[in-house]
Amino acid sequence: MxxxxxxxxxxxxxxxxxxxxxxxxxxxxxxxxxxxxxxxxADKTAEQVRAVGGKAAVLRLDISDVSSFASFTSALGDQLERWGASRLDILVNNAGVGIFGPLEAVTIDDFDTVMGTNVRGTFFLTQSLAPLLAQGGRVINVSTSLTRHTSPATSVYSASKAAVEALSRTLAAELGPRGIRVNSIAPGPTATDFNGGAMRDDAETRRGLAGQTALGRVGEPEEVGDAVAALASDDLRWVTAQRVEVSGGALL
Ligand SMILES: NC(=O)c1ccc[n+]([C@@H]2O[C@H](COP(=O)([O-])OP(=O)(O)OC[C@H]3O[C@@H](n4cnc5c(N)ncnc54)[C@H](OP(=O)(O)O)[C@@H]3O)[C@@H](O)[C@H]2O)c1
Structure with missing residues (x-):
């Protein structure tokens, strides 16, 4: 890069x-x-960014609150100016929520929270920030392996991420004339706080998922982070409108 x-x-x-x-x-x-x-x-992340030699700034943003996007965009513009820049090169739409349950248990509030965050938030944030994206910029939207394989009780979450992937492909076409690449990255089960930390903390869940994965284990967050950075790099400059799964071969 x-x-x-x-x-x-x-x-x-x-x-x-x-x-x-x-x-x-x-x-x-x-x-x-x-x-x-x-x-x-966020400060802890900033410390880790500095520890690898980088510079970090921290801004507050609730992606489900689309009414805040105008003021957020202006705060981002101020930050870019402090760095002597006017453009954003890489947007990683990572924030997302999963609420899991069988068909009969999903409430309208659950549905609205998942769609309002993962789809509406991702879409309108990208719309707000698109004018700031540099020629040759990149957008990486975080999806899930669950758009390719199925798992019970994940319907709304996987549908929300399928929408994110469809948005990514269409936005790749729309933003392509500005040299902007738009791709989605689809992690498999990864050891974070997600879903109550089950993929990190629950031995039975980890064993079960490992048995369904070609490489025989659950993913680590750094493996997904490195894949995001690789997708953002110039090595993949001719790759756009793609879904890159980072799952160790989950449920092949
Ligand atoms: N871990 C996995 O197995 C896995 C697999 C496939 C895809 N993913 C996707 O990867 C992304 C990151 O997940 P993770 O594993 O890092 O899970 P996580 O530890 O639960 O982190 C989720 C992140 O999204 C943020 N977020 C949620 N709603 C938000 C909102 N309305 N506004 C701003 N931020 C919001 C959370 O903020 P707070 O800290 O304030 O809650 C947190 O920073 C998500 O899009 C998830 O769907 C995860």
Whole structure:
């Protein structure tokens, strides 16, 4: 990756957002870390970014609150100016929620929260930030392996991420004339706080998932972060409108 790109990672206060922020920083990017209230987590990510030689700024952003996007965009513009820049090079739409349950248990509130965050938030944040994206920029949207294989009680979550993948392909066509690549990255089960930390903390869950995975284990957050950084790099400059699964071969 060329030194001195600027990347924004949503939900970078923990988990895969943090690992993406650190991996991008290790390859030379300055990072705008966003969080929706966990300032301590965001500061910890900023420390890790600095520890690998990067620069970090922290901004607050709730991606389900689309009414805040205009003021967020202006705060981002101020931050870019402080860095002597006017453009964002890499947008990683990582923030997302999963609410899991069988058909009969899903409430309208659950549905609205998942769709409002993963689809509506991702779409309108990208719309708000698109004018700031540099010629040759990249957008990476975080999806899930669950758009390829099925697992009971994940219907709304996997549908929301299928929408994210469809948005990614269409936006790749729309933003392509500006040299902007748009791809989605689809992690398999990865050891973070996600889903109550089951993939990290529950031995039975980990064993079960390992048995369904070609490489025989659950993923680690750094493995997804490195994949995000690779997708953002110039090595993959001819790759757009693609879904890259990072799952160790889950449920092949
Ligand atoms: N871990 C996996 O197995 C896995 C697999 C496939 C895909 N994914 C996807 O990977 C992404 C990151 O997940 P993770 O594993 O890092 O899970 P996580 O540890 O639960 O982190 C989720 C992140 O999203 C943020 N977030 C949720 N709703 C938000 C909102 N309305 N506004 C701003 N931020 C919001 C969270 O903020 P708070 O800290 O404030 O809650 C947190 O930073 C998600 O999109 C998830 O769907 C994860």
């Amino acid at each position: 060329a030194i001195d790109r600027i990347a924004l990672v949503t939900g970078a206060n923990r988990g895969l957002g943090r690992s993406a922020a650190v991996a991008l920083a290790a390859r030379g990017a300055r990072i705008v870390i966003t969080h929706r209230g966990d300032a301590a987590g």
